[in-house]
Amino acid sequence: MTDSGIASNDSSPCQKTRNEMYFLHYAAIVGLIVVLITKYKYEICQKISQKVIESNTLPKVELVVGVLSARDHFEARQAIRDTWMRSIMENAHLSNRIQVQFVVGETGCDIHPDSRISKYGCEKWIVSIPDQTDDVNMVQVQEDSNYSSLMMVDKISFMVRHPVVINKLGLLASISLEHGPVHVLLHDDYREENITEVKFSAQNEGVVDRGYRYMSVQPFLLPKDFEGTIRIIYHDSTEILTAESNGGQHSSTMSDLGGIITVQKHRNPKKERKLFLPSFTMSILEKEQLSTYVKKEISLAQEWTLKEKKIAEDLQREMEMFGDILLVNVTDVYRNLPTKLLYFHQRIFSSFKADFVLKTDDDCFIDLEQIYSFLQKNKEIQNSKLWWGSFRDDWYVEHYGKWAEREYFSSVYPRFACGSGNVVSRDLHHWIAQNYQHLKTYQGEDVSLGIWLAAIGPTFLHDTLWKCDRSCESNMYSIPELLPIELRAMWKNRQTCGNPCSCL
Structure with a gap:
């Protein structure tokens, strides 16, 4: 081969x-x-x-209406049943196409309102009468064996839980006054105005007491729920240096006057020693009233327990009678409204195949027939990431009062719809429901929804007929802040002459 x-x-x-x-x-x-x-x-x-499975098991509805309602708002819910909700239930064409649910928290707050830190939440106010009630220095310097780095705090924000008088402002004594004066001022955060201030200088150093120098001010009454800030103002921050005397370490301790003052916590991820630069001196007012409250705290708790039991019993009867209440797993207080909204979307998603979802409150007039008519004429938008309402743009983030925002660190909110009523399409509703466990809540349900949906870029349909205030229009979709008697009168006008505002 x-x-x-x-x-x-x-x-x-x-x-x-x-x-x-x-x-x-x-x-x-x-x-x-x-x-x-x-x-x-x-x-x-x-x-x-x-x-x-969904198509075989879940009933299809074209519009689900969620009315956020407090547990004890029996009269408000009944007013809605007797007015705009009745118009749907008595309409054979609409009764199977629209579902209205009152969204109510499963539990009430078990703390008496007088015993809460805030009327908007459910945290207990723990208070005791301190041994010293007059001219109490709120901040003191102490030796600290913790040799971590130092965090110097130039302002103290606080809330008053019981009336006090502020009579002195102070400054850390180890701050040098040789390079210029240092001002200490008291600011009313809610009113956004300065109340009083003092100026420490080399010529007027004040009186030193337990690590701080003080100057007297005109006594100023701080009422219950006052929110304010003590801050220092200086010309050159490089000169605000603390002297570590005798080679030791120092930090500050702050009194809460037995729970009468609540201080806003400072973010301190490094666990540094905190040294407060300003201080102030307070005296407790109305001591007898405070003593009376402390003595009757137990009886208040017992009284509230009975009231909550009565509310629970009445609510159970209401649920059995009407079948239109959706209980969600939250404690029913204002601060939990965003969570309430999330659970509402999740429960509706698991119960209905809804084309659109409308959120409103139990003090609102809603023209469901007109809203439904618009959605019928625009069925193609049910999967268009539609958000239909009256929107607020560049809304300032409040840091004090009812709408105080502690978690959203920006000067303005993303665009959001005002609370009298707004509609989201099916795809947005599904996204909220499927992500409800991962969405962080903020101070209110309306701004929270705006923050959540900003992540996916909704299609905004701005319409001023969703009223943000009590300005009335004959063809409006909604109007807020109505008493039950006002809602009934408005509905009577609509039935009589077609104009809910007036029949004159």
């Missing part, structure tokens, strides 16, 4: 190895493709199966 014959009928060992490697690579690629196709088919089948 020739060499060429041998070459044509027999492969070298290297060639066989290469062929085997090619085959193995090919087989691996084919196997991977098969796995991916199988996984893809499985996921598709799962989605199809889920849709089939």
Whole structure:
């Protein structure tokens, strides 16, 4: 045989190895493709199966209305049932297409309102009468064995839980006054105005007491729920340096006057020693009233327990009678409204196939027939990321009062709809419901919804017929802040002459 014959009928060992490697690579690629196709088919089948299950088990409705309502708002709910809700229930064409649910927290706050830190939450106010009630220095310097780095705090924000008088302002005594004066001032945060101030200088150093120098001010009454800030103002921050006397370490301790003052916590991720630069001196007012409260705290708790029990019993009867109340797993207080809204979307998602979802409050007039008519004429928008309402733009973030925002660190909120009523399309509703466990809540449900939806870029449909205030229009979709008697009168006008504002 020739060499060429041998070459044509027999492969070298290297060639066989290469062929085997090619085959193995090919087989691996084919196997991977098969796995991916199988996984893809499985996921598709799962989605199809889920849709089939939903279509077979969940009732389809065109509009679900969620009315956020407090547990004890019996009269407000009944006024709605007797007015704009009745118009739907008595309309055979609409009664199966629109669902109205009152969204109520499963539990009430078990703390008497007088015993809460804030009337908007459910945190207990723990208070005791301190041994010293007059001319109490609120901040003191102490030795500290913690040799961590130092965090110097140039302002103290606080809330007053019981009336006090402020009569002195102070400054850390180790701050040098040689490079210029240092001002200490008291600021009313809610009114956004300065109340009083003092100026420490080399010529007027004040009186030193327990690590701080003080100056007297005109006594100023700070009422219950006052929110303010003590701050220092200086010309050159490089000169605000603290002297560590005798080689020791120092930090500050702050009194809360037995719970009468609540100080806003400072973010301190490094666990540094805190040294407050300003201080102030206070005296407690109305001591007898405070003493009376402390003595009757137990009886207040017992009284509130009975009241909450009565509310729970009445609410249970209401649920059995009307079947239109959706209980969600929250304690029913103002600060939990965003969580309430999230749970509402989640529960509706698991109970209905809804094309649109409307949120409103139990003090609002709603023209459901007009709203439904608009949605019927625009059915194609149900999967268009639609958000329909009257929107607030560049809304200033409040830091004090009822709408105090502690978690959103920006000067303005993203665009959000005012609370009298707004509608989201099915796709937005599904997104909220499917992510309800991951969405962070903020101070109110309306601004929270704006922050959540900003992440996915909704399609805004701005319409001023969703009223943000009590300015009335004959063809409006909603109007807020109505007493039950006002809602009934408005509905009577609408039924009589077609104009809810007036029949004159």
